[in-house]
Amino acid sequence: MTILGITLVGPLGFALAATALMLTVALAMCTWRLLVGPSLSDRVVALDAISILLVAFFVVFAMASGVGAYLDVAIVMSLVAFLATVAFARFIERTIGGSDD
Numbered sequence: 001m002t003i004l005g006i007t008l009v010g011p012l013g014f015a016l017a018a019t020a021l022m023l024t025v026a027l028a029m030c031t032w033r034l035l036v037g038p039s040l041s042d043r044v045v046a047l048d049a050i051s052i053l054l055v056a057f058f059v060v061f062a063m064a065s066g067v068g069a070y071l072d073v074a075i076v077m078s079l080v081a082f083l084a085t086v087a088f089a090r091f092i093e094r095t096i097g098g099s100d101d
Helices: 010-036 040-065 069-096
Strands: none
Touching: 010 040, 040 069
């Protein structure tokens, strides 16, 4: 089996290929929700899920390739995704008008 040009054999290779396939399906569904979502909140949740899935892709690719630098990229992406989620939540709170101050 190959994932992005990396040949994998054995049970770990099968597990990584199956994981990559499931992540791809989940990414397609989240992208659909991002494009079609009826509300802004749905789109923000879909964008957050997409960022989590991309972090998972980097982790799977790091395991498949054996390059630890991809884990550093995954950590940085997760921190940026967290900050983006907080920023979107504040934007939605101000847009809807739910200020308690």
